[in-house]
Structures are given as structure tokens and as C-alpha cells.
Amino acid sequence: YSGKKQVHSVGDEMIGMQVGDFQSTPAVVTEHSSVYDAICQMFLQDVGTLFVVDEKACLTGVLSRKDLLRTSIGNTELEKIPVHVIMTRMPNIVYCHKKDTLLSAARKMIDKQIDSLPVIGTATEGLEVVGRITKTNITAAFLTLAQDHEL
Numbered sequence: 359y360s361g362k363k364q365v366h367s368v369g370d371e372m373i374g375m376q377v378g379d380f381q382s383t384p385a386v387v388t389e390h391s392s393v394y395d396a397i398c399q400m401f402l403q404d405v406g407t408l409f410v411v412d413e414k415a416c417l418t419g420v421l422s423r424k425d426l427l428r429t430s431i432g433n434t435e436l437e438k439i440p441v442h443v444i445m446t447r448m449p450n451i452v453y454c455h456k457k458d459t460l461l462s463a464a465r466k467m468i469d470k471q472i473d474s475l476p477v478i479g480t481a482t483e484g485l486e487v488v489g490r491i492t493k494t495n496i497t498a499a500f501l502t503l504a505q506d507h508e509l
């Protein structure tokens with residue numbers, strides 16, 4: 359007897375999967391951090407994307423691997439460049455909420471050709487970063503689905 363398999367179809371389970379159940383911990387840096395520090399944080403926290411926050415801890419930007427690589431080519435003074443100069447900034451940031459379906463988050467990533475989305479809290483005003491959804495989280499969810507249905 360396998361309870362889940364009897365109760366839900368693959369489609370029903372997929373629709374029920376929420377961002378909050380599959381999200382990872384966000385890695386953040388502040389706007390005045392240097393590009394050099396951001397590169398160090400990307401390695402230390404083992405992430406591919408960093409979220410940038412202001413002094414109120416509200417989301418203001420996103421830094422990808424390629425954003426940092428682009429700036430590093432032929433630039434020897436990475437300690438002197440603040441990340442707010444090179445980041446992708448609001449209002450251009452695509453984000454999601456814990457209660458959103460994982461399917462809608464996957465769609466946003468594919469449509470915008472990005473690797474991750476910040477998860478934003480709904481309790482407070484401003485954009486508080488409470489999580490991170492990446493293509494890896496989506497792949498893990500895909501496997502959970504296969505396992506639950508013994509595929």
C-alpha cells in the first residue's frame with residue numbers, strides 16, 4: 359500500500375508543490391559590498407546567485423556568476439567597485455512567494471532565462487528575502503515526483 363500514489367495523480371501532486379516546500383537558504387550581500395567580496399561570498403556560500411539588499415534588508419539587486427565574470431575581465435581593482443554598480447536592479451527583478459506553485463516559479467525562470475528567483479516574504483512591507491529557488495530545486499522536485507509515483 360502506498361498512500362500517496364492512491365490519492366493523487368502525478369498532475370495533482372505537481373500542482374500542489376509549493377515554492378516554500380522546496381526553497382533553499384538565500385545568500386545575500388549588501389549594496390556597498392565590493393565585487394571582490396561578492397566573488398568570495400559566492401564561493402564561501404556555494405551558490406550561483408547572490409541577492410543584494412539595502413540597509414533595511416530589502417531586496418535591491420541580483421548578482422549572477424556572469425555579472426561578476428564580466429566585471430572581472432581586465433579589471434584589477436575589484437575591491438573598489440561596489441556591487442550596486444553592476445547588479446541587475448529593481449524593478450527588473452523577477453521573484454516569487456512561498457505559497458506560489460513550483461510550476462509558476464519554473465515557468466518564470468525559463469521565460470526570463472535566469473537560474474534562480476528570490477523568494478519574498480509577505481508579512482512585512484518592502485521586499486524581504488526569505489529564500490531562493492533555483493533550477494536545482496526544480497530538478498529535486500522532479501525526482502520527488504518520480505519517487506512518489508514509483509517511476
Ligand code: ADP
Nearest residue numbers: 420422423424446450451452471472473474475
Ligand atoms: P548567469 O548570468 O551566470 O548565466 P543567470 O542566467 O541567472 O546567471 O543570469 C542572467 C542575467 O539575469 C544576469 O545579468 C543576472 O543579474 C540576471 N538575473 C538573474 N536572476 C534574476 C532574477 N531573478 N530577476 C532578474 N534578473 C535576474
